[in-house]
Amino acid sequence: MPLHIDHISLASPNIFRSADALCKETGLGYWTGEWIRDTAVHIVPLGPPGNFIEISGFIDVHTLKTMDEHKQWIMDITASGDHFNGLCLGVDSMEELQQFAKHFNSTVNVPDNPDPATHFQRANGYILPMASTPSGKRSVWMKGLPNVYFYPDRTHHSSGQPVHPCEGMVRPTGIKWVECGGTEEDLAKWLGIPNPGELLKIKFNGKSPGVWAVCVGAEEHEDVVIRRPAASEAVPVSKYAD
Amino acid sequence: MAAVLDHIHMGSANVYTSAYNLTKTTGIGHYDGGFMSSVTIGHKAVPLGGRGYIEIESIIDPFAVSPDKEPWFYKKAVKAGSEIWSGLCLRVDTMEELDAIAKRHGGTISPKAGRRTRPDGPGVKFWSAPSVPGQGSPWEVGKPNWYCWEDRMYCHPSGQPTINTPGLVNPMGVEWLEMGGTEAEMADWLGQDPKTLNMRFNGKSLGLYAIGVKTDTKGTVEIRRPSATQDL
Amino acid sequence: MAISINHFSLGARNIYESADRLNKETGFGFWTGEWVQTTACHMFPLGKDVFIEVEGTIDAHAYLAMPKPNYTYDALDVDNEYNGDHWTGLMLGVESLEELEAVAKRLGGDVSPDDSKVNPYSHFRRPDGYTMGYQSAPRFTGPRPEKWPRGLPSFYYYPDVPGRSSNQPVIARPHLVTATGVKWIEFGGTEALLSEWMGVPKASDVIPVKFNGKEVGLWAVCVGRDGMDDVVIRRPTAAASIKDPSIYKDVPRPRS
Numbered sequence: 001m002p003l004h005i006d007h008i009s010l011a012s013p014n015i016f017r018s019a020d021a022l023c024k025e026t027g028l029g030y031w032t033g034e035w036i037r038d039t040a041v042h043i044v045p046l047g048p049p050g051n052f053i054e055i056s057g058f059i060d061v062h063t064l065k066t067m068d069e070h071k072q073w074i075m076d077i078t079a080s081g082d083h084f085n086g087l088c089l090g091v092d093s094m095e096e097l098q099q100f101a102k103h104f105n106s107t108v109n110v111p112d113n114p115d116p117a118t119h120f121q122r123a124n125g126y127i128l129p130m131a132s133t134p135s136g137k138r139s140v141w142m143k144g145l146p147n148v149y150f151y152p153d154r155t156h157h158s159s160g161q162p163v164h165p166c167e168g169m170v171r172p173t174g175i176k177w178v179e180c181g182g183t184e185e186d187l188a189k190w191l192g193i194p195n196p197g198e199l200l201k202i203k204f205n206g207k208s209p210g211v212w213a214v215c216v217g218a219e220e221h222e223d224v225v226i227r228r229p230a231a232s233e234a235v236p237v238s239k240y241a242d
Numbered sequence: 243m244a245a246v247l248d249h250i251h252m253g254s255a256n257v258y259t260s261a262y263n264l265t266k267t268t269g270i271g272h273y274d275g276g277f278m279s280s281v282t283i284g285h286k287a288v289p290l291g292g293r294g295y296i297e298i299e300s301i302i303d304p305f306a307v308s309p310d311k312e313p314w315f316y317k318k319a320v321k322a323g324s325e326i327w328s329g330l331c332l333r334v335d336t337m338e339e340l341d342a343i344a345k346r347h348g349g350t351i352s353p354k355a356g357r358r359t360r361p362d363g364p365g366v367k368f369w370s371a372p373s374v375p376g377q378g379s380p381w382e383v384g385k386p387n388w389y390c391w392e393d394r395m396y397c398h399p400s401g402q403p404t405i406n407t408p409g410l411v412n413p414m415g416v417e418w419l420e421m422g423g424t425e426a427e428m429a430d431w432l433g434q435d436p437k438t439l440n441m442r443f444n445g446k447s448l449g450l451y452a453i454g455v456k457t458d459t460k461g462t463v464e465i466r467r468p469s470a471t472q473d474l
Numbered sequence: 475m476a477i478s479i480n481h482f483s484l485g486a487r488n489i490y491e492s493a494d495r496l497n498k499e500t501g502f503g504f505w506t507g508e509w510v511q512t513t514a515c516h517m518f519p520l521g522k523d524v525f526i527e528v529e530g531t532i533d534a535h536a537y538l539a540m541p542k543p544n545y546t547y548d549a550l551d552v553d554n555e556y557n558g559d560h561w562t563g564l565m566l567g568v569e570s571l572e573e574l575e576a577v578a579k580r581l582g583g584d585v586s587p588d589d590s591k592v593n594p595y596s597h598f599r600r601p602d603g604y605t606m607g608y609q610s611a612p613r614f615t616g617p618r619p620e621k622w623p624r625g626l627p628s629f630y631y632y633p634d635v636p637g638r639s640s641n642q643p644v645i646a647r648p649h650l651v652t653a654t655g656v657k658w659i660e661f662g663g664t665e666a667l668l669s670e671w672m673g674v675p676k677a678s679d680v681i682p683v684k685f686n687g688k689e690v691g692l693w694a695v696c697v698g699r700d701g702m703d704d705v706v707i708r709r710p711t712a713a714a715s716i717k718d719p720s721i722y723k724d725v726p727r728p729r730s
Contacts, residue, residue: 001393014533016509019601032601033506033645035490040532050396059514059530060488061537062551062558079535121494123506123516124403125412125647155293155401162362162403164507164601271646406503406646408700458648 001092003193005175005200006149007052007158008211009086009141010228013078015042015057022055026224027170028216029163030055033123038063041120045159046216047172052159053214053226055082073142077231084211085231086139087146087180088132089191089200097133097150103192106134111152126156142240144181144209144232145190170224173217181207181230208232243335244434245343247294247416248389249399250453251329251381252467253315254300260325261286261298268463269411270455271404272298276360282306283313285358287399290455292415295400296465298325314382315470322474327450327467329381330419331370332388332432332439340371340390346433349374351390367394384422384448384471385431412458418442420452422469447471475573477672477680479656480630481639482526482695483563485712487550489516489530492559496528500697500705501651503644504528507601512536515598517639520697522655525640526707529562545624545712545722552715560712561692564627564661565610566672566681574611574631580673582619583612598639606639608632625662625691625713626671654698658682662711663690689713 012018019030019042030044038060044053057078058064063071077083091097094108101108111119111129120128131150134140140147151157163169180187184197184204196202205212210230218224254260261272265288275285275297284302289295301307301316315328334340337351344350349372358366369390372380380387391398404410418440421428425443428436436443444451449469454462468474486492493504493516504518512533518526530550531537537547550558568574571585578585590597590607598606610630618624632638644650661668661683667690668677677683686693691711698704713719 013535014512016507016514016532017511020599023601030601033490035488038488040490048396049393057532058534059490059532061531061534061547062487064534064538075534121490123490123493123504123645123647125494153293153401154395155398157396157401160397160401166601167603404646406644406650408650408652410646410648410650412648 001049001090003096003148003191003199004049004090005051005087005178006090007054007088008084008178008214009088010053010055010082011074011078011085011231012055012057012082015040015055015059018042018055018057018082019044022053022226023166024168026216026226027166027168027218027221028172028224029166029169031161031163034120034128034158035059036120037117043158043161045161045163045172046214047159047174049174050154050157050159051175054158070139070142073231073235077234080234082228083231083234084214084228086141087178087211089146089148091148091150094131094150094152097131097148100148100191101133101135104134106136108133109135128156128158129153138240141231142235143237144230146187170218170221172224173219175201176215176217176223177201177203178211178215179203179205179213180209180211181205181232182209209237243339244438245332245334245339245388245432247292247419247439248331248333249295249297250327250416250450251315251331252296252298252325253313253319253328253470254298254325255316255319257284257286257298257300257302260300261288264288264296264298264465265407265410268455268465269409269457269460270413270463271407271410273402273404274361275399276358276366277302278358287402289400289402289404289413290416291400291413293398293400294416297399314378318468318470318474322468325467326470326472327452328470329379330386330421330450332386334388334390337369337390337392340369340388343388343433344371344373347372347374349377366397366399381470384450384469411460411463414456414458416440417454417456417462419450420444421450422446422448422471447473475576475673476569477629477674478567479524479659479681480565480567480632481524482561482692483565484526484528484709485546485550485560485562486528486530487558489514489528489532491557492516492530493518493528495557496526496707497647500653500707501649501699501702502653502697503647503650505642505644508598508606508639510598511595515639517642519640519642519644519653520656520695521653523635523638523640524656525638526695527639541723543721545716549712549715554710554715556709559709560715561709562712564659564692566627566629568629568631571609571631574609574629577629577673578611578613581612581622581671583614585609585611586613604637606632606637607634622671623663623690623713624719625689625711626668651702652700654700656682657696657698657704658684659692659696660684660686660694660708661691662686662688662693662713
């Protein structure tokens with residue numbers, strides 16, 4: 001696959017409530033049990049070719065004792081409810097990921113730390129190997145910009161795991177489009193590729209940067225549009241200007 | 243790119259007991275794979291680690307299949323009084339690679355995609371080769387075939403969760419395959435060095451005879467069954 | 475009246491880390507996804523209808539808004555070799571609503587309402603929409619009587635046995651061990667206190683409990699394992715980590 005959308009992060013003040021509400025709203029099922037340090041995610045598979053929404057939030061309130069810029073950002077953007085806070089793109093090889101790292105003038109976060117605590121873990125004991133770029137102290141998500149991922153083992157990709165049954169369940173058939181703030185020109189400049197809108201099925205609404213909506217096809221059902229404000233609506237990206 | 247091991251087919255007379263006993267004796271878990279498009283074949287999948295798996299199949303609706311239409315692997319398993327290793331399947335990444343393999347064998351990619359309906363998880367779709375008019379499956383004569391999953395590796399059968407069973411081990415990939423025939427014959431069929439697939443050869447009739455699966459606590463677990471071409 | 479052990483509550487700062495660690499310690503499997511308002515649980519079936527709920531607060535904003543001091547938070551905030559895990563509850567079970575009402579009356583409280591159908595979000599619920607219908611007692615509508623310290627067990631009635639948290643399938647993972655039931659528990663305080671609370675002549679004749687004379691509450695649970703030796707799950711009880719219990723108002727679990 002060429003560069004593609006891998007997943008979208010939805011920051012939530014209460015991932016259980018948000019997943020329950022999203023399921024009632026859309027019929028999209030989710031699975032539970034994945035976590036990293038003080039954060040857990042409920043995963044909403046969106047169908048082929050393997051996309052998902054991760055509903056993420058703090059599940060260890062004792063982490064608030066040691067605040068940092070990133071934790072404060074999460075608290076600030078979830079104070080008024082769910083916000084889309086990350087657009088995550090995917091590539092199919094480490095070589096492609098390294099090319100993006102070079103373009104970002106950064107490095108790749110490689111999944112070679114032997115400590116399981118530094119990786120997403122699942123309730124079945126699976127530890128998720130995942131490489132990404134750019135690296136650095138401040139996530140580019142805070143500026144409403146996407147990062148890029150490579151999964152060495154795609155067979156355990158989060159989008160392919162089975163969901164809990166839920167009432168009114170629909171089977172998703174894939175992302176139809178994503179609505180982002182900002183302009184295509186800004187995104188093209190960030191990624192170093194022409195026409196990212198067409199390639200990634202993104203349309204631009206001119207609002208503040210970040211994801212504002214996702215449209216997902218569903219089997220024997222009308223398309224599902226999940227609309228939530230972008231994180232930049234709660235905390236302007238200018239706060240994190242270099 | 244060289245093909246890699248995708249899965250191993252185990253023909254069975256009863257998919258339920260075969261899966262249950264395999265898990266009980268090896269500690270390697272399984273899950274319900276659903277049924278094939280013909281709706282008469284039931285499927286259980288056994289993830290082996292390393293992106294490979296065993297698929298166990300048997301007839302699950304005997305009244306829907308007349309004796310002359312029973313799959314060959316089912317008849318062979320009944321005759322053997324045990325499961326058989328009925329197929330070895332390799333995987334390539336692209337349809338272009340699959341097409342090249344098909345052409346090398348004088349055939350094409352399968353005219354229709356293979357499909358399996360899972361009871362709970364994502365639907366399963368794959369393409370295979372070679373498909374040669376007038377010839378049966380290479381599996382029946384003890385030879386491997388090839389699959390391509392296109393962009394569906396995210397829901398590959400090897401990555402799905404198994405049912406919970408006490409005492410499961412963590413399988414860590416197939417370490418070796420014991421094949422009939424010779425290395426030279428296999429190299430000719432594969433178009434690649436059989437060592438890249440950790441194959442070893444016993445000189446008997448063609449087909450798969452045994453596999454060794456690495457595990458976290460039981461060392462290498464050997465699973466041996468009659469091959470597809472073995473005289474029973 | 476037939477009283478039995480219903481479940482145990484293990485308070486955790488991080489229910490995911492705690493459950494992973496408990497699995498490695500015992501071999502027991504667990505399942506995920508159950509929650510009510512600002513609390514979620516990972517459930518460990520122990521055999522014979524008993525379970526451990528590894529329970530924690532999963533809503534940081536709600537925690538900040540909670541009245542302080544917060545008893546459970548303060549207990550879990552005390553470091554120990556278990557990343558702050560503390561036993562926060564022993565829960566007993568009765569077999570009918572009438573028995574539950576008798577307990578409530580005897581102890582001077584009432585029974586929580588059975589409103590799971592009209593107020594589903596006031597009850598534990600699962601991703602599949604299943605809402606736990608249970609009632610508990612005693613619910614003290616005024617201040618908790620001083621003679622009954624925190625840490626004494628509540629009583630529960632669960633009408634739907636197949637739906638119980640103890641009877642749901644766990645997530646598959648390597649090396650799971652089958653739990654065969656609770657062998658004994660270790661409780662703080664004295665037998666006299668627990669017996670009087672339970673309304674029985676001798677508590678250890680009714681449930682397999684022994685007493686250590688320490689702070690009132692659960693201290694250890696011994697569980698049988700199929701084909702293996704028993705495992706003792708030992709954690710401090712919450713009361714042991716509370717410096718001054720008098721500063722905490724006895725606030726019941728919030729319900730919408």
